[in-house]
Amino acid sequence: MKKILQSLEEKINQIGKTSHPDKLRYEALEDLERLKSEISIIDFQVSKGLKDKNILNSLLAKTSENLENALKNLRNQKDELKILLDTLPALVYFKDSQLRYHLANRAFLDFSGITQKELEGKKLKEVFKSYLPIGDYENLEESVIEKGKFFFNVEEQLEKNGNIIWVHTNIAPVRNHTGKIIGLIGVSWDITDQKKYEDELKYSKEIAEEGEKIKDRFLTNMSHELRTPLNGIMGMAEILGKTNLDNKQQEYLKNLRNSGEHLISIINDIFTYSSLEKEEVKPIQKAFNTSELLQNTAQNFKEKLLEKSLKSVIDLDKSIPETIKGDPQLLGLILRNLYSNAVKFTETGTITMRAVPVSRTTENELLVRFEVEDTGIGIPEQYKDILFGSFTQLDTSSTKTYQGTGLGLAISKKIVNLLKGEIGVESKWQNGSKFWFTVPLSLENLETEEILYNKQKILELLKEFSVLLVEDNLINQKITSLTLEKEGCQVNLANNGKVGFEKYQQKLYDLILMDIQMPVMDGLEATQKIREFEKSKIDRHAFIIALSANALKEDKEKAIASGMDGFLAKPFKPEELFQLLFNLIIKK
Template sequence: MMEAGIQGRRQKGECAAGFRLTLRWGVGPHHGGPLWGFFVNGLAVGVAKAAADAPHLAEELLASLPVAVRILSLRGELEYLNPAALAAVEQDRSAESVGASWPALWPAETAPAIEQAMRSAAQGEPHSLRAVQCSRAGARRWWDTTVSPMRDAGGEIHKLLAVSIDVTRSVEAEAFFNTIIQLLPTPLLVKTASDGRYVLINRAAEETFGLSGAVALGKTAFELFPQEEALLFAAEDADVIRSGETRVSEEEPITTRDSGVRYFTTKKFATYEEDRPLHLVAIGEDVTDKRAAATALKLAAAQAEAATQAKSAFLANMSHEIRTPLNGVVGVADLLARTSLTGEQIELVDIIRSCGDTLNRMLMDVLDLSKIEAGKFTLSAEAFNLAELVRSVSGLMRPTAHAKGLTFSCDIDAAAQRSVLGDPIRLRQIITNLLSNAIKFTESGSVGLCVRSVAPDRYQVEVQDTGIGFDEEVRQQLFERFQQADGTINRRFGGTGLGLAISRQLASLMDGELDAASVPGQGSRFTLTVPLASAEATAATEAGPGRLDARPTLRLSVLAVDDHAINRKIVQMSLEAAGAKVYLARDGEEAVRLFREGRFDLVFMDMQMPGLDGVAATREIRRIETERRAPRTQVVMLTANASDQHVAQALAAGADAHLAKPLKPDALLSIILQLKADIPPDIALEA
């Protein structure tokens, strides 16, 4: 009914004739009428000069339209302007504008385009353009204008119809929106949904992909990117249109012209008009550097883990290598102490044993620190009697204090005389370390141990001495690793400076606190506060490697397996002195052979041996027992590295208990007593 180029809008309004209408209207040439017409709600309303029945209707409709309507002569002279057109040139009456040249009302740079539109319309071709016009006040306004031919009754073009719509707000909004898009730091590309041609590429996209908007606009991805990437883009576009949802692609590789392949996290979505997809929008974030940083971080973490593993392996190996001769020194010294010695010889043996114990504690500190740093340190949750544990520790430390001429006291609050849940070994370690330091740094006076309940299921262990003390500056770094009060402390008293650091870390792992207070020259007070839940049943006394008050007499057949002759000798002499019959094996193969040939009540198995190691040998022993349907023989795994991993390996292989080197006669006998209930009744164990 109307040719292309008709300007259409929806409008609510009321005309002078009294009509209230919501109109979808358009203005353009009309082939069916004598002059021109309107498209109103799908109906053509012809308005002709000869329409005597409603001559006022056309003008009323024109006056109600919000678009500027002008009728021009073929030379471009204004013959009619509706109110919207008058407002465009800031005139109140058409008489002041009629006869003026319409192109002359436009800026000089726009006039040629207006004249071209008039020439096209005069030749029968409607012509549309967007142009800017300045008002008398100097305001710039943008207009979308269509110039169409008007024909007389004979079909000849004798006038022109110019319809202009004010699109200033739209243009300004578009410019503002485009400015934002261009200033976005992330690439943004828009393509048509119909044929995938790019219609917008922002500055970040140009810089990132090495594209020029002038060259890339109007082209498809197949013209700008490698074939396989373009195919992937097309598949993603189809998926977005089909699903109607935003698609996110993580670390998508895209080839750029200047930087090669880079990785992007992209978001794609479609825009629609009346359910018809119009455009596809892609927003990308270059994550190449972030990806490289993450990869580097993973590599660094892997290297750090490898370094930690290497350090752990090194420490485990060094522990084994150091403990092997240390076991010989300490074990032989203990055995020597059981013989008839002169007073001077006893003193020398005590020195050997003391030095061996010190070296062993230093080694344990280093291993504990390594496990804590690696995050592989775990605490147990066992039931034990707190008061008995404290009395056990004080019993071990009291002789050392008395040997220095110090007064030693132990005060346990009645509320602390109960069974609790916690890690008795590590709690013992902390208290022992605090008492050991107190005795070491106190030349005269006293050392006191006090245990009290400070809240339900919360206890405080306080160690106080009258030693050398320290100032506030020293206190600030006292719990740091490898720290002592000053260099003279190390030269005078020795030590690694690890004990307090490890003790505080252990306290922290227990959800407790360890702090200190001191006055230089007057003494120190260390306070451990730790939560310990109440145990439902009274725990058995936490024995630990203390001294045996009575030497048991063993009637046992024991197999001792170790690749070092000194270690075998220590086990043999320690147990034979208690009445046991001891058989020796130097490796796992010999141990398995002897086990097949004989019958043993107990096996002490070294864990780390060349050839068939202790773990494999223990598994073979369990296999033999299953094969023969024989009673289970107790196996105690001996290791030079009491790590949780080694303990777990030993128990998984079938060992019943674990004992860390260096070996002492009391420790060997204590482990046998712990396994006493599992020894067959026909074997006597006498004390």
């Protein structure tokens, strides 16, 4: 505008001096127009400025007020946060993305023995000059910043006084509102006491586990130590029974066999209960004949029933299919336990075994109730609740009339539970008892191609077999070889696994009966060597049956894993061996 005014002034001054006054006048008028335009812009700016002034001042004042309030709130929040952090017993710190300490709570400062001022802006190694925390912290923190991942750890830390404590540390990335990682927060708890408690707990657990192992080892050893001589006793009794004995001797032999069988049943009960406790027993689904199951159960007690002149009745409801699916072995075990009790506690009268349908639980499932009813001494009301407990017998006196471990009903209850059924008793003191259990049985795919056991067939086959018995115990050697030789087999002997392996290399036997625990080389190693030999040198497979006094499930598993085809627990009856061989050789 100043320039326009100067130009205008010059033009006005020259008007009287020039020969072209009209041109100058025209230019001066143009300057005036430009001047007017400039003035109108200034006028507009002034009036707009005045109008905006109030509004902008107001906005500025309010913004300033807002900022002041925000600052106050921020200070309050900071104070609250500090109180909160200082109240926390955990060690809390914030670091920026360069891993420089920014803030820490009271617990952290006390732990590290430094002040907030000393801490700020410094790195780990600058802060902890005289001692360093155990573990590569900086690397971990760098990875939290780089990868944005959380980090959890339980670790040992060194206190300023040199004590080692256990801390649980969490490190997490801190992000700004755009999601960018601007630092990290670390929180550590002193868990020394907890850790101590955990260690004690772990130690107790190890002790308990060791105890459990000792128990298992004890059971295994006991099994071996009891079964080996028992095998001898029962085997010799079997052989003795085939000789000419007078009536008196027959009577003694019978007592000997009864006592032996009783001892076997006790050992079996203990092992069955132990297996159930360890949940090693897994039910199977197999088609079986219901009538046969009941008949076989009663058949087992034929001699005892005769002794006591007890009548046996089997009552099978006709609506239950002849063939049905379930676990016949486990069902047989329950029935034998219940029947055994009935025989044991009944002096006169009848023992009735019954099977009746209860309901169709699904289209293909039938709930069946099995009952064993006797006319024996019955059970006093107050004892009914404890009947199914372990090692329970109603007569606990030292001169008790009835023998037994008291495990039978506990075993039965565990099996019934396993089969998803129920078990119970109805009884009156001096008026007989009725034990019952229900189990769901399947009606699905009942067709069976079961090849029935044929003893004759297996005996004919055995006559053609060359048999090697690997056994270190002389009595067992005699019993087993005599049993087999009586059936026409030719049996060769080996005193341990090493000799057994050597003999197999010289003569390819068809059947090897292998003891497990033997000196020089045990049965498992010998079997492995035989299988390796067969695989690498000859293309054949001899049947190897373990004969072991160790009857635990893991013993069987070990035997099968070593390459054996079957397992028999000593003492065994010849019939058991024939059945096993039938299943192995003919059925398969």
